[in-house]
């Protein structure tokens with residue numbers, strides 16, 4: 158995978174390109190609630206919080222949240238966007254979090270695990286910051302359980318390139334279980350449609366997905382040309398939905 162420096166790319170357009178509707182956000186909050194303890198408040202960590210897509214909603218649903226994010230620019234955008242009093246953002250990474258040991262009930266990593274360079278170190282650091290019984294909600298993709306977004310098929314080698322950004326499920330599980338974690342659940346969730354196919358094309362043009370950074374200029378041009386032709390046939394149709402995986406682990 159060509160690694161992404163969010164301080165030089167994607168940060169300007171990320172919030173727009175990856176915006177979620179309230180209904181989409183609620184699907185995830187419900188999914189997280191189903192695998193978290195019922196008591197409230199819960200102290201949360203949003204690890205790789207980016208522009209804070211989830212952080213305020215987590216605070217509203219579960220209790221105070223610390224967003225940990227290495228990119229200065231992504232963090233700045235999060236700070237200007239989220240006004241929730243239960244949210245703070247700190248500089249840090251999954252491998253090195255500026256929070257006390259045993260201080261969190263759960264950590265969410267929403268599409269940030271594949272960016273982590275030193276995964277064993279991150280798994281140890283997550284174990285340090287969570288309380289015993291703490292949960293890790295890993296909304297990651299896996300090369301062998303890969304979502305099939307409707308637009309991907311228009312790009313040459315699209316599915317293959319996108320899946321190659323991610324580890325197979327057993328490899329991720331082994332990283333954690335070798336350190337004493339256990340899997341508590343694995344399932345898929347489907348967000349409601351993101352809008353029309355035309356809206357979605359406009360957002361895809363912002364290229365706020367690491368997938369696009371892996372393609373050659375020719376592949377990008379060919380893919381967008383084919384996608385545009387397809388969308389032009391029915392731009393107002395709802396963008397098709399697709400299922401996305403969530404792996405939950407518990408610190409024993």
Ligand SMILES: C[S@@+](CC[C@H](N)C(=O)[O-])C[C@H]1O[C@@H](n2cnc3c(N)ncnc32)[C@H](O)[C@@H]1O
Pocket residue numbers: 163175204205206207208209210211225226227228231249250251252266267268269272273274
């Ligand atoms: C695709 S974005 C996801 C952001 C947010 N979780 C969301 O869903 O909108 C990936 C984020 O992971 C961050 N990231 C990169 N390396 C990281 C690391 N080692 N630990 C934690 N986050 C990291 C990036 O800076 C970026 O903000």
